Amino acid sequence: MVPARFGPPGIRVGHFARLQRFCQGEAGALPSLPPLNQAEEDAVKKTIWRRQAKAPSAARSDARKWRFAARGGRWQEAVDLLGKAQVPLQEQDFSFVIDSCSKAGAWEAVLGLFFDMEPLQLQPDTPCFSLAVTAAERVERKEELSRVLCSVPDLDAQAYTGVLRASTRSGAAEGLGFLEQALGSCTLPEAGYVHGINLCAQTGAWELSLQVLREVVEQGVVRKVDVKMLGAARAACLQSGQWRRVLELSERMALGQQPDAYGYAVQMTALEKLGEVAAAYELFREMVERQVPINQHVYTALMGDGDGSDTGWERAVLLLEDAQRRQVDVSQVMVGKAIKCCAAAAAWPASLQLLSDMGPDASVAAVSSALCACGTGMQWERALGLLAWAPKMSVQPDAELWNSAIYACGLAGQGRKAKQMLTNMKKRKLMPTVACYNSALVAIGQETRLST
Known part of the structure; x- marks a missing residue:
């Protein structure tokens, strides 16, 4: 029987060192040893593993250093030790240090360590991934989050x-x-559904937003969808032009809620887009009766986007007058939309009058719409005069305004004037x-047709 200090029981004296070399993978360590049975081989391996555990290797020693630093809150020291490691790293090594960096708010370090795992072919676990997502959110880098x-x-x-x-x-x-993926694999907490539907509202994913509304009730997370989630779904539909869905969601939101101006404006926008202008004005009368x-x-919703009808521009002008009578602040957006309606109907006198009323508050978009109104009204000379007058309204002519003026010349068949304006643009260093x-x-082609 071999004493315990020389090796496990059952192994012959003098052979233990060579068996140890054999178990460590050294070639040619057992050329003259008799074959071992399974019990003898298992006993040798078990003893060697125990001895290795009692004498930590360099890898275990290094791992202890950066783990101790991480647990002690010395995240910078832990990061430095991890970067100087001379041994293969494991996922748990990064996990310790990433967790330490996150607790210290060192989000740049969290992202750096997370991305260092990829070339080492190390797969981050869920906690590491969650911390990296939080880090990308905190440093406000959309490209880092995508990565x-x-x-x-x-x-x-x-x-x-x-x-x-x-x-x-x-x-x-x-x-x-x-x-x-989440909707098809698990039940999210209420906050998860809220964040999800808000993301749908930002990106216009209206179908997915409606799926979230169904899922949050079917999974028993809430008994009734609240107004904020309905509003987010409506915003997604509004962004995607799903006007019928907008009206349906608005009706659901109105149940048991005090009506407000924004809710009415959204419904009016949807009705105007669907061509149901009379229904939109009916809502306006309802607002007046309810004293909302x-x-x-x-008013902006009722104006629409300018359908080019003979009465559309008149309606826009009347709405501006009504807003002033009710002492509603008339914004540049409102006047700009009214001018756009006039431009669509070639009502250039009204558009120029509205632009004149704006004075120094005129915007580039309003001037551009007025130029288009002159163009559709075949008033190319007035368009050029307006372009020259723009700086006096604190509007510096840019490429958009020059294009509107050239377009006005084109509709009137003033090809030579259009070419001259292109030359003037280059002289003014406008591309x-x-x-x-x-x-x-278009101007040159129109001029050619008129001359023949």
Whole structure:
């Protein structure tokens, strides 16, 4: 029997050192040893492993150093030790240090360590991934968040919630893919659904927003969808032009709620887009009867985008007068929309009058619409005069305004004048856009047809 200090029982004296070399993988260590049975080989391996555990290797010693530093809150020291490591690193090594950096608010270090795992072919676990998402959110780098999301592991409900929160705050559309995965794989907490539907509102993902509304009730997370979630879904539909859905969601939001001007304005916008102008004005009368305060958004919604009808511009002008009578602040947006309606109907006298009333508060968009009104009204000379007058209204002519003036010349068949304006643009160091050249070509073609 071999004494314990020389090796495990059952192994012959003098052979233990060579068996140890054999178990460590050294070639040629056992050329003359008799074959071992399975019990003898297992006993040798077990003894060697125990002895190795009692004498820590360099790898274990280094790991202890950066882990001790991380646990002690010395995150910078832990990062430095990890960077100087001469041994293969494991996922848990990064986890310790990343956690320490996050507790200290060192979000740049968290992202750096997270991205260092990729070339080492180390897969971050869910806690590391969640901390990296939070770090990208805190440093406000959308591209960094997108890069983190590309290395996603299998997530649980809490991790999905963190991803959706970060995606919502940074506006990262990649979060929509995670929302779809979450809806099909787990039940999120209420905050997860809220972040998800807010992300849908930002990106216009109206179908996904409606799916969130169904899911949050079917999963028993809430008994009734609140107004904020309905509003987010409505915003997604509004952004995507789903006007019928907007009206349906507005009706759901109105149940048991005090009506407000914004809600009415949204419904009026949807009705105007659907061509149901009479229904929009019916809502306006309802607002007056209920004594709901009317603001500029309501008037802007009623004006529409300028349908080019003979009465559309008159309606816009009357709405401006009504707003002034009700002492509603008339904004540049309201006047600009009214001028746009006049331009669509070629009502250039009204557009010029509205622009004159704006005075020094005129915007580039308003001047551009007035130029288009002169163009559709075949008043190219007035368009050129307005372009020259723009600086006196504190509006510096840019490529957009020059293009509108060239377009006015084009409709009137003033090809030579259009070419001259292109030359003047270059002299003023304004780069003509593709639209400018297209308008000039239209002018030349129109002039040729008129001359023949």
